[in-house]
Amino acid sequence: MAAAAIFSCDQDQAETLKPEITVAIEASPSALDPRLARDAYSIQIMPLAFPGLFKIGSNLEPEPDLVESFEQPDATTFIFRLRQGVRFANGKELSASDVKATLESLNTPGLNSPYLELAERIKTVSIHDRHVLRIETKEPYAPILVELNLGILPEEIARKKPPLATGELIGAGPFRIGKWVPGSELALERNPYYSEGVPFFERVRFRVIPEDITRLLSLEKGEVQLIQTPIPADELARLKSNPRLSVSERPGINYTYMGFNLRDPILANPGVRAAIAHAIDRDQIVCCLLKDTASKADSLISPRHWAFEPEVEKYEYDPALAKSLLDEAGYPDPDGNGPLPRFSLGYKTSQNQQRLWIAQAIARQLGKVGIEVEVRSLEWGTLYADIQAGNFQLYTLTWVGVVEPDIYYTAFHSQSLPPGGANRGAYSNPEVDTLVVAARMSQDRGARKILYSRVQKILAQEIPCVSLWDSVDIVAADRRLAGFELGPGGEWTSLKSARWRP
Amino acid sequence: MSPYLLKRLLWFFPVMLGVSLVVFFFIHMIPGDPVMVMLGESARPAQAEALRASLHLDRPLYVQLALFFADLAQGKMVSIFFQRPVLEVIGPRLLATFELALFAMAIAVLIALPVGIVSAIKKNSWIDFLSRVFSLLGVSMPNFWLGPLLIILFSIWLGWLPVSGRGGIRHLILPSLTLGMAMAGLLSRMSRASMLEVLAAPYLRSGRARGLSEASIILRHALRNALIPILTVVGLQFGALLSGAFITETIFAWPGIGRLLINAIFTRDFPLVQACVLVIAASYLTVNLLVDLCYALVDARVRLWREQ
Numbered sequence: 001m002a003a004a005a006i007f008s009c010d011q012d013q014a015e016t017l018k019p020e021i022t023v024a025i026e027a028s029p030s031a032l033d034p035r036l037a038r039d040a041y042s043i044q045i046m047p048l049a050f051p052g053l054f055k056i057g058s059n060l061e062p063e064p065d066l067v068e069s070f071e072q073p074d075a076t077t078f079i080f081r082l083r084q085g086v087r088f089a090n091g092k093e094l095s096a097s098d099v100k101a102t103l104e105s106l107n108t109p110g111l112n113s114p115y116l117e118l119a120e121r122i123k124t125v126s127i128h129d130r131h132v133l134r135i136e137t138k139e140p141y142a143p144i145l146v147e148l149n150l151g152i153l154p155e156e157i158a159r160k161k162p163p164l165a166t167g168e169l170i171g172a173g174p175f176r177i178g179k180w181v182p183g184s185e186l187a188l189e190r191n192p193y194y195s196e197g198v199p200f201f202e203r204v205r206f207r208v209i210p211e212d213i214t215r216l217l218s219l220e221k222g223e224v225q226l227i228q229t230p231i232p233a234d235e236l237a238r239l240k241s242n243p244r245l246s247v248s249e250r251p252g253i254n255y256t257y258m259g260f261n262l263r264d265p266i267l268a269n270p271g272v273r274a275a276i277a278h279a280i281d282r283d284q285i286v287c288c289l290l291k292d293t294a295s296k297a298d299s300l301i302s303p304r305h306w307a308f309e310p311e312v313e314k315y316e317y318d319p320a321l322a323k324s325l326l327d328e329a330g331y332p333d334p335d336g337n338g339p340l341p342r343f344s345l346g347y348k349t350s351q352n353q354q355r356l357w358i359a360q361a362i363a364r365q366l367g368k369v370g371i372e373v374e375v376r377s378l379e380w381g382t383l384y385a386d387i388q389a390g391n392f393q394l395y396t397l398t399w400v401g402v403v404e405p406d407i408y409y410t411a412f413h414s415q416s417l418p419p420g421g422a423n424r425g426a427y428s429n430p431e432v433d434t435l436v437v438a439a440r441m442s443q444d445r446g447a448r449k450i451l452y453s454r455v456q457k458i459l460a461q462e463i464p465c466v467s468l469w470d471s472v473d474i475v476a477a478d479r480r481l482a483g484f485e486l487g488p489g490g491e492w493t494s495l496k497s498a499r500w501r502p
Numbered sequence: 503m504s505p506y507l508l509k510r511l512l513w514f515f516p517v518m519l520g521v522s523l524v525v526f527f528f529i530h531m532i533p534g535d536p537v538m539v540m541l542g543e544s545a546r547p548a549q550a551e552a553l554r555a556s557l558h559l560d561r562p563l564y565v566q567l568a569l570f571f572a573d574l575a576q577g578k579m580v581s582i583f584f585q586r587p588v589l590e591v592i593g594p595r596l597l598a599t600f601e602l603a604l605f606a607m608a609i610a611v612l613i614a615l616p617v618g619i620v621s622a623i624k625k626n627s628w629i630d631f632l633s634r635v636f637s638l639l640g641v642s643m644p645n646f647w648l649g650p651l652l653i654i655l656f657s658i659w660l661g662w663l664p665v666s667g668r669g670g671i672r673h674l675i676l677p678s679l680t681l682g683m684a685m686a687g688l689l690s691r692m693s694r695a696s697m698l699e700v701l702a703a704p705y706l707r708s709g710r711a712r713g714l715s716e717a718s719i720i721l722r723h724a725l726r727n728a729l730i731p732i733l734t735v736v737g738l739q740f741g742a743l744l745s746g747a748f749i750t751e752t753i754f755a756w757p758g759i760g761r762l763l764i765n766a767i768f769t770r771d772f773p774l775v776q777a778c779v780l781v782i783a784a785s786y787l788t789v790n791l792l793v794d795l796c797y798a799l800v801d802a803r804v805r806l807w808r809e810q
Contacts, residue, residue: 027765030583038541112541112553163585182584182591183765184668184757209666209755213650218665218755221657381534381770388538419538419550 020203021481021500023492024215024224028183028208032169033162034151035106038114040400040490045206047493048188049089050151050171053080053099056403056488060253060305062145066094066152066172075140075443076123082131087193088154089176096133100125101155103135111162118147140441142448143406174199174496184208200499204492216476219245225478228490229471233291239476246479251295252471253302253488256398258362259465262425264393266343271329273463277315279322279369280362286469289358294469299456300402300411302470306445307405309453312460322369333370341372347394348386351377359396388418390426396468401489405452409436412455412464427464510791514784521783522574522776526567529767529775536582536770557582557772570776579773583766588777592759596781598668599758602681602751603743605674609682610689611736617686618693618732619725622701633690640687649680649753666755677754681747685739692735696728703727729800737793741786 029042034050037043047055047065057063064070068083086094105111106119113119121144123136137144151171157164166180174196175188188204207224209215212232218224220242229252231239240247258280260267267273282296301308323333331342345366349359356377363373373394378386387395399407410416413436414428432455439451475486484498537554554560558569573579579588621633656676657665664673700706701724709719748760759778766774 031585033585036585109552110556112549112556114541116549163580181594181757182581182586183595183762207667207755208757210752210761211755214653214666214753214755217650217653217658218667221661221665223665223667380768381532381539384539385534388535 019201020205021201021226021495021498022205022207022224023226023495024207024209024218025227026208026210026212026215026230029186029206032166032177032180032186033164034153034169034171035102035111035113035115037151043401044487044490044492045186045188046151047149047173047487047491048175048204048495049169049173049177049191050153051173052149052151053082054145054148055493056146056149056491058488060302060403060488062149065149066099072443075441076137078135078137078144079128080133080135082133084131085195086172087195088172089170089191089193090154091193092154094152094172095130095155096127098155098158099133099152100127101158102150102152105153105158106150108162115147115150118144118150140443142440142442143404146404175204178203194496197497199496201495204495219476219478222478225481226484227476228486229293229474231293231474231476233289233293236291236293236474244479245476246481247474247476249293249472249474250486251302251304252473252490253305253402254398254400254471255297255300255302255402256294256396256468256471257297257300257465258468259387259392259395259397260425260463261390261393262427262464263390266331266345267393269329270462271325272331273466274315275322275325275329275369276366276371277463277466278318278325279366279371280466280468281317281365282468283317284365285358285361289354289361290469293472293474295472297467297470298460299467300399300407300459301405301452301456302402305402305405307449307452309456312457314460315463315466319365319369326369326371331370341367342370344372344374345393347373347375347396348383348392349375349377349396350383351379355396362396387424390418390424392424395424398471403489405448406436406440408432408452408455408459409440412436412459425464427462429458429462432458507791507795510794514787517787518780518783522571522780523567525776525779526570527563529770529772530563530566532767532770534770536772539770540582570773573773574776574780579777581766581771581774583769583771583774588774591774592762592777592781595757595759595762596785598756599744599747599751599760600785601668601674602677602747602756602758603740605678606681606685606743606747607736607740609678610685610739613682613686614689615693615732617690619697619720621690621694622697623720625698630694633694637687637691637694640683640685640690642687643683645680645684645749646753648683649676649750652676652680653753666753668757677747677750677756680753681743681750685743688739689732689735692732693728696731697724700724700728726800730797733793733796733800737790740789744785744789745782 025041027041029045030039031037031042034046037046051065053065053067054062055065066082066086068081070078070080072078082094082096088094103119103122103125106113106115121137121141123138126134128134154170157168157170166177169177174191174194176191178187178189180186185208186206190199190202209218212230215227216235216239219227239245260273262268286292286294286296298312298314299308326342333342334340347359347363349355359375363375366373386392410422412423412427412432414433416423417426418424435451435455439448442448473486473490477484480501482499482501485494487493537550537559541550541553558566577589581588581591584591617633617636621630624630653665653676656663663675667673706719706724709723745760747758748764751758751761759782763775763778766778
């Protein structure tokens, strides 16, 4: 009897109409203060509670969020008019002083905000009136609108000494922070003062379920109602055939690449890099290992991005061409089809099982053209430290959420070596340096597109890294969830307008 | 308080000190800079230096060690990753782990003791054969295989139990069973071996000759004497559960301390790693002390204190 009672209540629970929705996520957000959001999980959740002046639209361009309109009188000055009637979760109305305080607080000692670069770019923030704000940058800086997606806090909270207690974190989003068990669960409660329509769900629970299969099974069982990538490719067909679930896919903005260390005498040779690019069968990897949950990439930015340049040099799988390129580069095969390699390379990757399989597949493919590859799988902290220190020959990593093309400055400008930049392979080309700086300072979209187009063409010719694939964002949800659409960077923002169909 | 107990409690301090030192030096030897893991590559050099200074990572190792002990003594350690006091982060996780370990242990003991006893009494019978197969299965089935299997059977096919998470007793059953099965296999083999040894002892023959019932011989005389090695294994296994349930915690999304510790190592969250290991070590020592005290309860020959 007792067992029957215990077991039956779960069925009842599944049938209950949903005042709350449970979303399963792979890992925990590291911090709830929007000024500290640096990991993908924080960035995807934060806009629900802490909207910024701008948000990233579906076309990967900044769109006004808390801003009603803005003008730019000159290259370094922006005047923002805030929406009126926006209220924080404590009932206080949003004003220009809150934005000013939030931006100025980024420099607070001990805060360690990843938005510090934004703060350094800003010369002054001045208040024109209660809802009008003027921001002046030290020099023209095109990425500023994208970076102003930073969540805004009330002035009195922003000026407090960090770290802030969970209960102090208040934003102007459709939800406010509820219970947080770090590493395990985060509950967002409906913001009673939200002015843009009452969210259907009283509560959104984010449950950390690290194991992919458990996340899927929890969705199938009805314990959670929504998940997004990573979803094991092998399980996708089964999910799609489940009549209780809906599965949607769309091109993502996460870019995976193989990085070269250009300080290495072998890899400094462009012929060798071209040969490696031709020796990797990306179609086979995308099809067989990723089960078409990715698409072959030719550029760091997604094909749906406004700055994407399709006319770049492409490297199709051609082992014969790869061999002749290696011969031309001065690395002939010492014994023809014999066991001796032309040369050996070390390839560092993470301990993620799929990453390891892919690394082994690439090693086999490179082996076919006479390049011996030793794959080393390292835990994340060690891998990251080695890559930052330049202690690698080949590695594979993913750029997550590529929205602002200024990423070319971070990844390829000769002054962007780590720490402080992400030019890990020490690529250096004065023309690229000039182009990315000019694109960063230009306020003209058309001019920026031309500059980034040239950057993409040069990088495709010089191959400081091999573009492997772009992610495909997959969302699996209970079919009764209506009106949810994943944000361009995987944000859960549209949960504010999603509904539950009985 | 008995001198034995006092002595054991006093031993806590040097052991904890030793653990603290070993963890401190090992975690600092692992490659990987917590500042860069935390801030990412876009960190400004000044920002990285400021964070390094605030975490005392720019100081010599012996100074860092002294500051670590000072923070520890004042309960002021703060997680680098979560930016919260470590006690606030560890508290709920430790509770969850204790809950899981207790249930897993209860399941293991409740299964293993009867199986081991009956197996020993019915030595070489089909019951013994079955129990040995059970023991072998228990120790052979890895958690990462058994856990998903139980989820598919009890949660997906039968729909009886939740797949994952921590809630009520229903959430505890599958992870406890997953952890408990391996221990039950080991414990039932231990119980069988221990019981067989005791059952062959001459004093039991004397008991039978004096007309004691078989139940009394088994339960009052044989089992009690057989319990000491079983208790030792239970204590050690319970200690191992406190830190070693990482796989089960991951499969069932159980918010325990094992998962927290592994993630803290990956993110180079030094204070959190140190605090987790200290808490686990303290729990281990406490459990072992309790087991030692239990010896005296089950075996009259064990005296924990001298009569004056």
